[in-house]
Amino acid sequence: MTTTSSQPLFDSAFLRKLDRLALLTRRAMVGDIQGERRGPRRGSSVEFADFRPYVRGDDIRQIDWNLYARMERFFLKLFVAEEELTIHLLVDNSASMDWGDPHKLTYARRLAAAFGYVALSTLDRVTVTAFAAGASAQLRGVRGKAGALPLFAFLQRLQPGGAGDLVDACKRYARTAINPGPLILCSDLLDPRWEDALRALGSRPFEITLLHILAPQELRPQLDGDFRLLDAETGEAVEITADLETLQRYQDHLREWQDAIERFCHGRGITYVQVDTAQPVEEFILTMLRQRGVLR
Amino acid sequence: MSLLTPLALLSALVVGPLIVAMYLLKLRREQRRVSSTFLWQRMVRDVEANAPWQRLRRNWLLFLQLLLLLLLAIALARPFFLTTGISGRNLIIIIDRSASMAATDVPPSRLEAARRQAQTLVDQLPEGGRATIIAVGGQMEVVAASTTDRRQMYDAIRSLTPNVGSRSDLSQALALATALAAREPDSEVAIISDGNVEIPTDIRVPATVRYFPVGQRAENVAISAMALQPGPAGQTLFVQVTNYGPAPVSRRLDLYLDGALFNAYELNFGPDGAADAIQTVIADVPAQVRVAEARLSGAPAADFLPSDDRAWAVSPAGAGVEVRIVGPGNRFLETALALLPGITATKTTTTTVSGGAAPQITIFDRVTPDTLPTGNLLFIAPMRSTTLFSVTGVVDFPLLRPAPIIIEGQAPPLLRNVSVSEVNVLRAMRIETGIWARTLVEGDGSPMLLAGEREGRRIVVLAFALQDSDLPLQVAFPLLVSNSIGYLAPGSGLEASQIAPGQPLVVAVDPAVTAVRIVRPDGRVDAAQIQGGQAIYADTDALGPYLIEQVRDNQVVEQRRFAINLFTPEESRIAPASELRVPQVSGLQQAVTREQVGRQEIWRWLAAAAILIVVIEWLVYQRSSLAYLRQRVRLALAARRRPA
Numbered sequence: 014m015t016t017t018s019s020q021p022l023f024d025s026a027f028l029r030k031l032d033r034l035a036l037l038t039r040r041a042m043v044g045d046i047q048g049e050r051r052g053p054r055r056g057s058s059v060e061f062a063d064f065r066p067y068v069r070g071d072d073i074r075q076i077d078w079n080l081y082a083r084m085e086r087f088f089l090k091l092f093v094a095e096e097e098l099t100i101h102l103l104v105d106n107s108a109s110m111d112w113g114d115p116h117k118l119t120y121a122r123r124l125a126a127a128f129g130y131v132a133l134s135t136l137d138r139v140t141v142t143a144f145a146a147g148a149s150a151q152l153r154g155v156r157g158k159a160g161a162l163p164l165f166a167f168l169q170r171l172q173p174g175g176a177g178d179l180v181d182a183c184k185r186y187a188r189t190a191i192n193p194g195p196l197i198l199c200s201d202l203l204d205p206r207w208e209d210a211l212r213a214l215g216s217r218p219f220e221i222t223l224l225h226i227l228a229p230q231e232l233r234p235q236l237d238g239d240f241r242l243l244d245a246e247t248g249e250a251v252e253i254t255a256d257l258e259t260l261q262r263y264q265d266h267l268r269e270w271q272d273a274i275e276r277f278c279h280g281r282g283i284t285y286v287q288v289d290t291a292q293p294v295e296e297f298i299l300t301m302l303r304q305r306g307v308l309r
Numbered sequence: 310m311s312l313l314t315p316l317a318l319l320s321a322l323v324v325g326p327l328i329v330a331m332y333l334l335k336l337r338r339e340q341r342r343v344s345s346t347f348l349w350q351r352m353v354r355d356v357e358a359n360a361p362w363q364r365l366r367r368n369w370l371l372f373l374q375l376l377l378l379l380l381l382a383i384a385l386a387r388p389f390f391l392t393t394g395i396s397g398r399n400l401i402i403i404i405d406r407s408a409s410m411a412a413t414d415v416p417p418s419r420l421e422a423a424r425r426q427a428q429t430l431v432d433q434l435p436e437g438g439r440a441t442i443i444a445v446g447g448q449m450e451v452v453a454a455s456t457t458d459r460r461q462m463y464d465a466i467r468s469l470t471p472n473v474g475s476r477s478d479l480s481q482a483l484a485l486a487t488a489l490a491a492r493e494p495d496s497e498v499a500i501i502s503d504g505n506v507e508i509p510t511d512i513r514v515p516a517t518v519r520y521f522p523v524g525q526r527a528e529n530v531a532i533s534a535m536a537l538q539p540g541p542a543g544q545t546l547f548v549q550v551t552n553y554g555p556a557p558v559s560r561r562l563d564l565y566l567d568g569a570l571f572n573a574y575e576l577n578f579g580p581d582g583a584a585d586a587i588q589t590v591i592a593d594v595p596a597q598v599r600v601a602e603a604r605l606s607g608a609p610a611a612d613f614l615p616s617d618d619r620a621w622a623v624s625p626a627g628a629g630v631e632v633r634i635v636g637p638g639n640r641f642l643e644t645a646l647a648l649l650p651g652i653t654a655t656k657t658t659t660t661t662v663s664g665g666a667a668p669q670i671t672i673f674d675r676v677t678p679d680t681l682p683t684g685n686l687l688f689i690a691p692m693r694s695t696t697l698f699s700v701t702g703v704v705d706f707p708l709l710r711p712a713p714i715i716i717e718g719q720a721p722p723l724l725r726n727v728s729v730s731e732v733n734v735l736r737a738m739r740i741e742t743g744i745w746a747r748t749l750v751e752g753d754g755s756p757m758l759l760a761g762e763r764e765g766r767r768i769v770v771l772a773f774a775l776q777d778s779d780l781p782l783q784v785a786f787p788l789l790v791s792n793s794i795g796y797l798a799p800g801s802g803l804e805a806s807q808i809a810p811g812q813p814l815v816v817a818v819d820p821a822v823t824a825v826r827i828v829r830p831d832g833r834v835d836a837a838q839i840q841g842g843q844a845i846y847a848d849t850d851a852l853g854p855y856l857i858e859q860v861r862d863n864q865v866v867e868q869r870r871f872a873i874n875l876f877t878p879e880e881s882r883i884a885p886a887s888e889l890r891v892p893q894v895s896g897l898q899q900a901v902t903r904e905q906v907g908r909q910e911i912w913r914w915l916a917a918a919a920i921l922i923v924v925i926e927w928l929v930y931q932r933s934s935l936a937y938l939r940q941r942v943r944l945a946l947a948a949r950r951r952p953a
Contacts, residue, residue, distance in 0.1 A: 112344040203345035231344060237933060241338040244346040251346040251353055252338060256933030257940065259352070266352045 022126045022165055027295050034131045034298075034308045036100065036195060060093040097156070099192040100132040100139045101219065104168075105200035107145040107177025108246045113228025115290040121199035121226055122168045123294045128197050129164045131308060133157060140190075141167060144182030145174025176246035183210040193217045199224045201231075208277060215281050222284040222307055225274065229291040232267065234260060310388050313910075317385035324378055332371045373926040377919055384915035389908045396908075397497030397517070399455075400440040401486045402427050405502030405523075406469055407446030407477035408810075408880040412503070414526035414613040420471045422523045423501040427466045430499055430521075431459060433908065441489055445506070447472040447811050447850070449481045455489065472811075472850065477502065477880075480509040483891070490516035500900060504886025505879060513894050520889040520900035527884030528554035530578060531617035532562075532603050533587070534876055536807070537624050543596030544624060548603045552578030552586045553882045558611045565602040566594055581882070599624050599870060600854045617881050621830075621854045623806050623870035630798040633657060636674030641781035642689075645790040652794065669817060670797045675774055685767045685797040690738055690774035697768060698746070698759075702739040704772075707752025709734060723749055723760050723769070723792045727785045734780075737773035746770070760796065765842075769793050808873050813847040814855065816869055821861055828856040830873075849873050 023031075067076060067087035077090040102125045110118040129139045139160065141152040152167040179200065196219035204210065214221055236255035243250050253259060271287060278285035286305055288297065302308045312318075343349070404423050415422040431440060442453040442465050453465035479500070490496035496516040500506075503524040534549035552558055559577040563570060572592060579585035594601065605618040612618060632646060632654045646654045655668070670685050677693040694700050709729045729750050739755045746768070750758035759770040775781050780789075798817065808814060818825060818839060825837040825844040830853025837846040837857070844857070852873050859867040875881070889900040928935065 109344040112342075117344070201344065203347045205347060228344070231348075236341070239338040241340045242343045242346050242349055243340060245342055245344050247346075249346055249350075251349045253349060253353060257936040258933075263348065263352050266348055270348065270351075 022123050022168060023130075028130065030295075030299060031127055031130050032134055034303075035135050036098075036128070036132055036137070036308060061090065062093045063091045064088045065091060098132075098137045099154070099194040100128065100137050101186075101190060101194060101196040102129055102139060102141040103183075103186065103196060103198045103200070104141065104143045104171065105145070105177060105179065105198070106143045106148055106171055106173050107179070108173060108175055109177075109201055109203045109244075110226070111173030112245055113230055113290055115228070117201060117226050117228050117290055118171075118173055120288070120290045120294060121224075122171060124199050124224055124226075124288070124298070125197070126165055126168050127294070127298050129155075129168075130161055132195075133160050133164065137194075138192075139164060142186060143171050143174075144179075144186070145177040148172050148174030149182075179204040179210040180206045180213060184213040187213050187217045187219075190217065190219075193219045195220045195222065197222045197224065199226060201226050202274065207274065211277060211281065211283065215283070221282075222286065223274075223278060224286050224288050225271070226288040226290060229289060232264075232289060234263060236260065310390055313387035313389060315386055317387070318382055320385060321378055321382035324382075325375065328374050328378060329371070332374075369929050370926060373922055373929065377922045377926065380915050380919040380922060384912040384919065387910060387912050388915075389910040391908065397495045398435055398438045399490070399493040399496040400430060400434055400438060401489055401496065401498045401516075402430060402440060402442045403479065403482045403486060403498065403500045403502070404442065404444050404466075404469060405446055405477045405500075405506060406444050406472050407505070408472070408616060408875055408877065409477075409503055409505045409614065409883045410446065410523070411471040411616050412524060412526075412529070412613040412883045413615065414524055414528075414883070418471070419503055419523045420469065423521075424466050424469060426501050426521050426523065427499075428463065429909075431462045431466070434459075439493070441486075442466065443482045443485060444469055445479060445482045446477045449485075451485070477506040479506045480512070483509065483512050483514060486516075487512060487514050490514060498891075500889060500891070502889070503883065504889055505882065505884075506889075507879075508889065508891060510892070513892050515894040517895070518889075518891045518893055518897075518900040520891070522885050522887055522889075524883065524885035526613050527581075527882075528556065528558070528611045529614045529617070529881055529883045530554065530558060530560050530605055530612050531614070531878075531881035532605065532620035532874070532876075533878060533881065535601070535603055535620045535622045535872075535874065537594070537598070537601050537622040539596075542593045544594050544598060546590075546592045546594045546598075546601050546622065548590045548592075548620070548622075550576055550578075550588050550590070550603075550605065551878070551881070553581050553878070553884075554611060555580050555884070556611070559607075560605050560612070561607040562590060563604045563606055564590075564592065565604065566598045567600055568602075571601075600872075602854075614881065614883050616852065617875045619852065620874045620876070621852075621872040623854055623872045630670065630794065631655070631668035632670045632672060632794070633668045634672045634674060635659070635678070636672070636676050636689075639674045639689075639775060641775050641786070642672065642674060642790070645781075645787045646794075648787060649791055649794060670794065683766070686769070687793060687797060688768070688770045690772065690777070691740070691770065692738075697763060698740050698742040698770065700738050701741055704737045704739050704753055704755050705735070707734050707737050707755065707757060707773075709750055709752045709757055712748045712751050712756075721747075721749060721760070723758070723789070723796050725788075725792055727789050727792065729758075729785060732778055732780045732783060732785065734773045735777040737777070740770060740772050742770075767797050769797060806871055807876070808849065808871050809877070810850055810852060810873050810875060812849060813845050814849060814857065814871055816844045816857055816859075817842060818844045818859055819861075819866075822859045822866065823862065824860045826858045826860060828858070830854055 064077065064080065065088065067089055071089055075089045077088050080088045104121050104125050106118055110121060125141060129141060132139045133155065136157060138154050138156045140154060141164065143150045150167070150171065152164065155163050179202070196214065198214070198221060202225055211223070239254050241250050241252050275285050284305065284307060286302065286307065298308070404427055406420055410418070410420045410423065412419050427442065434440060437457060439455050439457050440453060440462050441451065441455050442462060444450045444452055452468060453462050456462060486498045490498060498514055498516050498518045499521060500518065501521045501523060504522060530550060530552045532548060533551040536547045537544055546564065548562065548564070550562060557577070557579050559575065562574045562576055564572045571594065574590050576588045578588060601622045603620050605612070630652050632652055634642060634654055634656050635658070637658060638656065643654060646652050668684060670687060671682050672687040672689065673691065674689045675692060677691045677695055681695065691700055709732050711724065711729065734752065737752060737755065737757060740759065742756070742759060745763040746759040746761035748756040749760055755772065757772045761768060780786050814837070816825065820842065822839070825839055827835040827837050827846050829835060830851055835846065835848065837844040849855070852875060855871045855873060857869045857871065858865045890898055891900045892898050
């Protein structure tokens with residue numbers, strides 16, 4: 014299935030709704046330049062953080078004179094630094110995502126766009142990375158509402174690639190990423206080594222949210238008869254005789270797999286959200302993600 | 310097993326590869342692109358690890374189709390087995406349904422086995438073949454007459470019921486079969502029996518006679534005789550039990566008097582033929598006992614004929630016979646009559662009979678009346694001719710011997726146990742009679758003892774006076790008197806209260822009696838026909854005691870009892886015969902027993918199996934729909950249960 018790049022990701026009404034949302038972070042993150050989020054460092058803002066004794070070389074403008082009057086010693090008054098965050102959006106555009114009805118990659122694109130837009134509207138920096146063999150692309154550090162257009166354009170241009178090595182991509186990203194921050198991974202995770210991939214991302218202090226995107230055809234396959242199933246990425250074939258029993262066993266396996274991912278994520282502080290592409294994107298973002306505490 | 314049309318198997322060679330080829334074509338599965346086979350692979354791995362035979366599942370349909378093809382091809386080839394059976398087109402089945410066929414050694418009974426055999430024979434009948442089914446045992450019955458309708462044959466076979474207590478005489482049936490077989494060229498006679506049958510020797514059956522023996526075991530203990538007669542202390546009960554089986558056996562004999570248990574005896578029998586194979590029990594019982602019943606119990610495995618394990622005897626008391634002796638007086642006769650139970654004898658010397666009801670029997674001893682009284686008559690040495698016979702002279706020193714017609718057949722009731730050849734006679738009357746009389750004993754060409762019926766009454770004539778012979782001094786005399794009274798007064802005396810099954814009950818009734826009721830052993834009440842001073846009741850197939858009541862103006866004026874028992878050693882001896890002597894026109898003396906000429910085709914079974922396979926194949930093909938349906942039903946049931 015080919016994507017229609019001309020199709021807009023959102024309409025304006027939905028964008029207005031997105032304006033009211035903000036990305037939640039559970040802890041303070043280090044940023045590069047001043048922004049709207051509390052950083053772990055002390056800086057110049059209106060919010061008081063701490064006092065510390067004056068040592069030579071400190072800026073005397075920050076000495077709290079009221080305290081000096083009381084204690085006759087020099088103290089510096091420290092304020093919380095408000096910094097911008099880098100939101101990492103990882104979009105899996107491997108061939109396995111180029112499947113399903115509603116289309117998984119389109120869904121991932123729209124989710125990424127929504128998250129990016131929310132981040133941009135709170136003056137955060139957004140980095141979008143798509144990994145797939147032959148179609149990897151990256152959009153670095155767009156910032157502010159003005160960055161929304163390049164972001165959307167980038168996502169719309171995004172083409173599905175070939176077989177993507179999820180583990181390799183995640184390892185590479187963990188190595189190269191600057192300013193670890195909230196990371197949103199949009200993938201179907203259909204890779205036998207999905208655990209390694211998540212582990213690789215977990216090696217850096219990212220605050221990971223995994224959006225596990227599966228099409229209804231994967232969640233509830235409707236097959237009857239003898240089939241030769243071809244893998245979209247590897248071309249590998251599996252012969253099955255689909256009957257009710259087989260399908261039931263498939264669903265049992267699927268549920269087991271999802272449970273395994275959830276357990277894994279829970280143990281590593283990863284927010285795991287299951288996405289069924291049959292659910293409209295708007296509804297999913299506005300209700301589901303708020304319920305799960307990913308957005309506010 | 311052989312095949313009628315083996316070439317049909319070639320069809321399997323043609324269609325078989327076709328099915329396989331179609332299957333291989335069908336095996337090219339529909340290709341479907343999926344996002345990833347990751348999950349499917351896991352599942353398939355799991356399934357194949359769990360059950361290796363799952364791999365075979367997809368081949369079920371092929372397997373079933375090939376099986377179906379094989380079955381149909383074999384059915385088309387029409388395989389058959391050779392069995393004992395028939396090969397002719399006109400079949401005459403003679404089924405024995407006599408008492409011995411009720412034996413249970415072939416469960417449920419020999420008759421049932423015979424029925425099955427008959428059905429098999431009808432099955433083997435070629436298309437358009439005719440069959441006649443004759444049931445022997447008691448009254449011969451043609452239950453299906455030369456029919457081609459198989460349903461009628463099956464119905465006829467099914468309608469056969471055992472005729473308890475009847476002898477099986479094949480002469481009538483074989484005569485009929487001979488006549489039928491002579492009419493049609495391709496005839497066969499099948500005799501299904503246990504072999505305890507009487508077969509005439511003078512017959513030549515113009516067809517192949519096949520004998521299908523039924524029965525396996527010979528063990529049977531039977532009550533072979535039973536009587537209740539006046540004795541010194543009230544009455545004496547006499548029971549004779551015989552072991553007809555080949556092995557020694559012990560049984561218990563229970564005696565019931567008027568329904569209540571009286572005594573039980575443990576009896577040990579030797580094998581059949583041994584001296585102790587027959588055991589006799591004699592018991593004194595009270596005078597008021599009406600019905601005595603004997604039952605054999607214990608060790609049922611050694612007894613395969615239950616119908617002869619029960620017997621009944623009824624008290625002769627109350628069944629009196631009036632006898633009037635007319636003559637100068639005869640001590641021998643009076644003594645002999647006095648010995649008989651239930652006889653009231655009156656003496657008179659006048660030959661003219663005064664009015665009033667005539668007695669049942671009138672004996673004219675050396676006198677001849679002018680007018681004959683009513684009732685049955687016994688003449689002893691008549692001096693003059695009467696309307697019944699004429700006396701033409703005297704025979705001196707006749708040599709007595711039984712009449713030739715008697716020698717061949719069975720002894721008539723009058724001469725039962727009587728031997729006349731040692732009787733010496735001084736002088737006898739030469740008597741000539743009409744055709745009504747039958748000569749039983751003759752001497753020097755002149756009849757010495759005559760018996761017959763004329764104008765509705767029975768007459769016996771003895772040609773010599775008792776004083777002119779040594780007959781009264783011989784054992785034969787009281788027996789002859791007893792037999793004569795039994796003959797002249799049917800339904801009286803010891804002998805008469807015991808009747809074989811199927812024989813009619815005959816009771817002399819008073820003209821004033823309006824109705825005669827019969828109380829059968831099962832309690833049912835029947836009415837008997839009254840004709841010419843006699844009540845006749847013929848429905849006596851059931852064993853047991855019968856009570857006959859004569860009713861006048863709604864009042865029972867007289868009661869009489871009869872016991873119907875199966876005292877036939879030929880039927881109680883149930884050992885099956887493996888050979889049957891039936892002379893045939895072809896020169897064979899023996900019925901053909903175990904020749905395998907019947908052709909049992911089995912294509913019907915194969916076709917039925919093929920239908921079954923088709924059903925199974927359809928189910929296998931639709932298994933996923935069925936599973937879906939089952940799930941739907943389960944969900945529906947669960948949904949219904951929840952609100953409740």
